[in-house]
Amino acid sequence: MTESASQDGTTLIRPEIEAGSLKATEQVDVERKLSIVERISNINSVRKLTVLLVLIVLWEAYTKLAEVEELLFPPFSATLITLWDTIQTGELFEKIWITVAILVQGYVAGMVLGAVLLVFAVMSRVGSDFLSTMTAMFQPLPAISLLPLAILWFDLGAPSLIFVTIHSVLWAVALSTHVGFMSVSMTQRMVGQNYGLRGVSYIAKILVPAAFGSILTGMKIGWAFAWRTIIGAELVFGAQSGKGGLGWMIYEKGDNLETTYVFAALFTVIVIGLLVENFLFRNVEMWTINKWGMQR
């Protein structure tokens, strides 16, 4: 009808409408408090913990009911008891300390080296080309594959482990920071230059905070690479050096058929990984990019 009306070039006149009384308030709950179950199930950590609990129950039930050989697959309870033992004797903390100390040294050294490379990359085109070529080459190379070379150069011991850790951190951080720097808005760059910032202070006061989201992503990826690399490197290496961290514990106890210890060590590796990811990095994010509205 409207079509025919508009074809004639006349407007179709319709009666006006005005609502009488509005009934929504009488017929539906405009606002209703959610039930306790609904509210609890809305909490992320509760849902995830439930998944975890179900898995643990399944694990315990399977090992008990199927009477699996404890040497091959110990039940959850036995793993927990061993974990408690190693905590009480202090063995676990000693291992964690050895691994984490090396990791932190490698991580920090990797970050410092990355920062130096990035300064050159920002200051000159040659530096930028150098950095992108190096990251393109080394980023796909698993750091662990450099371990034989590291042993050749630095012998067995902490320096070799630090060397591979640096490799696992450096390129991930450098790559995403570089990308982050390049995507800093032209306006913010000009604002920095306008107020007289140049060189290193320009990088530190404008580029780094403006690209902080990318830098954090790089640090997270770097951390994940480093953690995998160091545990893996210790597996190969602790075998000969005699004293090692968590990776070495996994290898040594596996060799001695102390499977509950292997599980306890794996459990620790997972827990530390989760803590760093969900606690440390999450908090840094909350206090920086979330607070600044750069990430929701």
Place this chain on the structure above:
Amino acid sequence: MVGTAANSATVPDIDPILDVSGVTLQYKTKEHLITATYRVDFKVFQSDRFVLLGPSGCGKSTLLKGVAGFMKPVEGTMKLKGNVISRPGPDRVMVFQEFDQLLPWKTVKQNITFALLNGGKCSSRGEADDIAMEYIRKVKLERFENTYPHMLSGGMKQRVAIARGMAMEPDILLMDEPFAALDALTRRQMQEELLQLWEDTKFTVLFVTHSIEEAVIIGSRILILSPHPGQVKAELNAHHLGHENVGETEFMALQERIHKMIFADRVLEDEA
């Protein structure tokens, strides 16, 4: 140029703040070398509200970037108080159109103290805090001093940017279409506030816009540029016209005159 009454006024015998003479600016895109402005001359004096007006492509923003020191002219010179401009500096503060000119990792107050401390205006944090608060009060944002920029509206962000620029007390404040991204009502309010601030401190401002109305309201003197490349078409007086004159005959006449100047080329192009 036609000798009108305005042009016959005597040129003051004082040194200009900003002296742009014969400036040609070029920039490169991936495939082209573009001449943005060609031999542009103008002088800005103390307390001028000098407006660069023209259609898009007349190089007015490029010209402002040149004055700010982000671009070097291929020909001609730009002098600030007699010194040739060679690089960006806090004596010429720029207010941009984009809202992200406020650093998102700093609060309203920190954005201003950051400028004061790094720009060499203040040496102590306490002094910078005091000046920052003074200017935050001037733009009526004292309730938001500790707020991060992402929680502010567009108009409030621009107010902070203006406060930051003014707090530096630069020789000249450069404004690159600062109100273009605002809605019409907020824009009008911001124009009034800017003029009010000017009444208070009589700062010198170089203001870029593509709105004829805004140019007449804000400007005391208007430089009209032609497009592709930007060349000076006229330099007119508008110091006597403001918001209160909108719709009056004189205001309309000036608007109409500028309109004709800007669109004269287009008519010729269309006929050709």
